[in-house]
Amino acid sequence: MLDVKERPQTEVEDQAFIDGVIAEYAGKPGGILSILERVQERNRHKYLSKEVLRWVARKTGEPLSRIYSVATFYSFFNLEPQGDHTVCICRGTACHTRGSRDLLNNAKLILGIRQDPDGGADKLSLTTPDKKFTVRTVACFGQCALAPVVEVDREIFGRMNERELRKVIDRVDQKGTK
Ligand code: FES
Known part of the structure; x- marks a missing residue:
């Protein structure tokens, strides 16, 4: 069971959304990229928080370093909240x-x-x-x-x-x- 404290700090429906996206793309070629793209697009401030990156790593079974390197390699990913x-x-x-x-x-x-x-x-x-x-x-x-x-x-x-x-x-x- 995942520690509640490690859940992404998002609304409950966002957590369900993230889990759904992970179920859809995990293990597929380019899956991590697609997961992060969809999750960022859904976020109101168009960014990926540390909690979300940790959550994706835990749920996909990928090392956090790999998730982080994908999120930092592509310039269209944001690690800080963006303006409207x-x-x-x-x-x-x-x-x-x-x-x-x-x-x-x-x-x-x-x-x-x-x-x-x-x-x-x-x-x-x-x-x-x-x-x-x-x-x-x-x-x-x-x-x-x-x-x-x-x-x-x-x-x-x-x-x-x-x-x-x-x-x-x-x-x-x-x-x-x-
Ligand atoms: S230098 Fe190529 S578009 Fe600005």
Whole structure:
């Protein structure tokens, strides 16, 4: 019997959902990836908590280190709660030369994000305290001809500038929680 304390800190129906997903994919090729994808997608803040990773390891019989390495290898997995909306700014070379650093700083300014934990490192994920927005960076969207590229809630915007970025963020903000 699993210790109650090790259960994921989610609603009862979420635990049932996780167990159902594990039953569906465990042991299949790419099963761990599919399990983690489905579980993260279901989570309100689109992340995988430590409790969930432990739970998946216990229930699938896989070493926790393997579950953790899958969750950290793929950039689309999040280990921290994400905002309701995501502003993702490309920091690849083409976008950098066309001003993506300024766009990044501008997005942080608009959203009132002051943290800069890595001293300005190009790979980051910062969430506003109210969990409304997450600002992230990516190495390349593969749309370099449209540089600088920004993705907001999975919609790609090419040749972005600071004025347009503010307009898109304002529009998404007014829509409220997804
Ligand atoms: S460098 Fe930004 S899309 Fe490729």
